[in-house]
Amino acid sequence: MPFAAPISGVDQLKDRPMVAALLGWNASAVQDARFDRDELTIYVTRESIRGAIEFLKSQGITDFLSDVTCADYYPREPRFEMAYHLLSIKNKQRVRLKVRLSGEDPVIESVTPVWPAANFFERELFDLFGVRFLGHPYLRRIMMPEDWQGHPLRKDYPVEGYR
């Protein structure tokens, strides 16, 4: 299934309902938008992620949090890109909210108070990427042992581990 060429930029995508809704909520929070391979991605600022997700939930625009994950673009800065996959069961649509995080200070507000589903996903990211979530009720390692050193999914962590 060949896809149409990607569309990028907030201006080109401001007619899409999700982008329009977020722009209407807080235009300064939306940094960038992209529509690629039938998937809509919206970049928001680090400070506004919980607000944006709370807004989308309270307006009934999205009603399910599918996934929270992260990717490490080391050695580029800002190094981490958080990805929140939201789903609207009503409209049968998905949207991905992304936040860029710097390597020196990978701190972001937790969305667990809004979506309890994010609890385990955020703990996993804390464990494997070392991203810290403010306001998370129980931020502890989940996969690795408590006394483990380092964060295995970071790109500067060797695949074979430290011997």
Next chain:
Amino acid sequence: MGHLSSPPVLDPTADRTMILNMGPQHPSTHGVLRLLLEIDGEAVVRMVPDIGFLHTGIEKTCEAKFYQQVVPLTDRIDYLCPMVNNLCYVMAVEKLLGLEIPPRAQWMRVLLAELQRISSHLVWLGTHAMDIGAMSVFLYCFREREELLRIYEMVSGQRMMTSYFRIGGLAMEPPLGFFEAVKKFLKIFPERVDEYENLLTGNFIFIDRLKGVAIVSAEDALALGLSGPSLRASGVDFDIRRDMPYCGYEKFSFKVPVAKDGDVWARYICRVQELRESNKIAQQALDGMPSGSIKAEAPKVVLPDREKMKTQMEALIYHFKIVTEGFTVPAGEVYQAIESPRGEMGYYVVSDGTAKPMRVHMRSPSYANLQALPKMCEGRLIADVVAAIGSIDIVLGEIDR
């Protein structure tokens, strides 16, 4: 996995409660799940799941492999339905590549994915019933599962870790006698479901153990990220196969079983109905199986036929290049979600334009479903915990990855 250095994460909050450790070697935790229960007499006051005992770093390993080498790793995530995992991963990569898959490969994928749903649900039904105390159902379920495993062995040479779906199509053409074997199975299977239902659905002891136990409301289920049959049992009518069709599911007609109560019984009813529906989908796939190629026209991505490789220079070169240096995938990111037997299985694949994925993340349904367990069990008896674990149908390989 806080079991190595620190004491149990729960402290008794009142004098009358105590901590009970359940697992990781408890037979009814379906793997290596450890639960810390704070109990007051026989009632569960608080529950904290402790996971990570099976963590093997599959996501990290993926980053060191070529795209085609990741397929066998996906088998190991959810070992009860490996082909569904294969399907989700290969569809994500095909989406990145923009590949068109021939209809025969798609229908074969649907057929096998539904057979996998049946065999996965059979394991669930058998173990769930055994947890409750109905030993014999387990033997009946595994009798049918054995037939399915033989079918997988026919088609892929493996009973469990099949790796049959490849990027761009299937590994090989199904062998002679495969369709007859599937046809024979699909013909007898509805009767076998009747047999299970005879043993369980009208069984007073079974009903008493299940009805009204571990209730989750629709709002809670959505908030906690519950998906699949467990979500539908709470009254949310959403199935990715029907509502956001992939892999040609829009061409099949089937019902999506929904229940309202949100208890263990509702989840049981939903899954048993799904067994029958999956049988119907597989039957449709078998009847309408198109002819043609099972591999996409993409010589740079799909390995050539053995015969061509031996006779044509061009094919030999492509074969050599794919095997030794992989194939590059255009930069980008995709999230591909499909309906696994347990719920929404999603693969988030990020490509940086090289032959190895930059990031592969699996959104495994069991991982999210497990979060609903404390909600279900708190305030109930310890015996209900066993029923609740069985009802969300978790696979620990998928949770820990």
